[in-house]
Amino acid sequence: MTDFTMPALGADMEEGTLVEWMVKPGDKVKSGDVVAVIETVKGAIETEIFEEGTVGELRVKVGETVPVGTVLATIIGTSAEKAPVEPASKATEAAPESAAETEYLPAAPAPVEGVVRASPAARKLAGDLGLALAGITGSGPGGAVTLADVQAQAPTISPQTAKPGTKRGFDPDAMRRGIAAAMAKSKREIPHYYLSTRIDMTRAQQWLAEENARRRIGDRLLPLVLPLKAMALALHQVPELNGFYIDDTFTQSEKVHVGVAIALRGGGLVAPALHDVARKTLDELMHDLNDLITRARTGMLRSSEMTDPTITLSNMGETGVEDIFGIIYPPQVALVGLGKVLDRPWVEGGRIEPRPIMQVSLSADHRVSDGHRGGIFLNAFDKLMQKPEAL
Structure with missing residues (x-):
């Protein structure tokens, strides 16, 4: 029993x-x-x-x-x-x-x-x-x-x-109190470190525009699915960012369940999981992402989606924010933040030209990883984003 x-x-x-x-x-x-x-x-x-x-x-x-x-x-x-x-x-x-x-x-x-x-x-x-x-x-x-x-x-x-x-x-007030308590506990107990890098989004945007031009409107991909898949694949190189720290022990997860931060219409925030992101196609991720957002905003989430995210992705770019350095959601050990894609001066082939650039940040737990390993993850993330056709 x-x-x-x-x-x-x-x-x-x-x-x-x-x-x-x-x-x-x-x-x-x-x-x-x-x-x-x-x-x-x-x-x-x-x-x-x-x-x-x-x-x-x-x-x-x-x-x-x-x-x-x-x-x-x-x-x-x-x-x-x-x-x-x-x-x-x-x-x-x-x-x-x-x-x-x-x-x-x-x-x-x-x-x-x-x-x-x-x-x-x-x-x-x-x-x-x-x-x-x-x-x-x-x-x-x-x-x-x-x-x-x-x-x-x-x-x-x-x-x-x-x-x-x-x-x-x-209850927005109760949710805000709950979030505040969880984040205060995280900052108090988790030794955070923060890294960031800038990623040239030229190839990703060009590929996405060409791919969507061949598709029906209802089958087109949102830009978010590319970094979702890229971060999941990058975790294969730095697996210690993917898992749970409980009772002074880190348990690595074999699968990547990405908690996607979703703003609710009544105020507040939830971060339910997209399951097994690394093994899904971009079309499958697009379908699952739309379904997850819809159910999150209508109060129809499943308990497994709330309890098993192994890492969180917070996309603040859609709000116009350039940078975000998030607080880790325990018992996870890392959070990836995406900023707005902006045209910035970029040196390419010895020439300065405007390029669409996205700021990407990593908040990670020093009990499990360090800045060197976090840097390897961000570098792998960047390289994957330069080959969107392979995602």
Whole structure:
């Protein structure tokens, strides 16, 4: 028997609220299945399990807020005795799914008595508006409340059905406090060192323009995918920048999961992971990047995307910032920052000419690497960016 515990969905998380069980006792689960929705200051997170077996006891009730590490449920292994099954309430008939529905809803399990099924985005909006989900008729699978249901019904909900004064869902103030606490801890405990270099983006921009000219508009590549792939490949030469420092021990990661810093529309920041970046094509990265940004801004991230980034990329160029020297997000040991591409004087072949130049920075942990190794990484990054056709 193993325990499924409240995960730490980032270094700034100390507790979470269980807002929905996606399983019931007796259900079979496998690694990667979404079993619960957990609400943090960064929104509702679909939380996966990484065990295989049968759900035993659900130890935390919907609506409870518990610290990180609290046992939420027990999982009985496949070779163990079959778990007892609690009686479930009578299932409601599934309403036909609207063709216009665009938000994700997991497959509907048998409903648990007293629990209103809803997508994370719908639950978040209802919480922000102070509305009770019980007063909204769901049109999703199994009668689940969808985001469209909340948007459509919000103006007609009576004051009597609204939740009293509790603030749920995304809380910018709480997020800012959480980020500040994590960054203060990072600066206090991690001996940072900082390096930067300038990269000539002429070849990268020319190749990208020619490549996109051959593509349909919907298939074109964003400039960010090139440095994403280049930094992941450069880590092969300096692998000590890719991994986790926990309990005075560095554990190198075999795969490169890049945490991409994404600004949220309501304020605040998240940095969920793009998985296995070094092994993906530019087209795959483009698809995954668009999907990640969309889900981050609609409160539909997975727990694995919040817990396993092995290094972070912060792209400040789109805001007009020329340089960034970021703070490492523990337990990671490095962060790469990108500035705005600007035309600068550049010496090439003995001549001074204007070139598009990007400032790239590295913030790294001196307990794991040093400036010499960091310099090798930035040099490798530069060389890869000069051969965009090979990425």
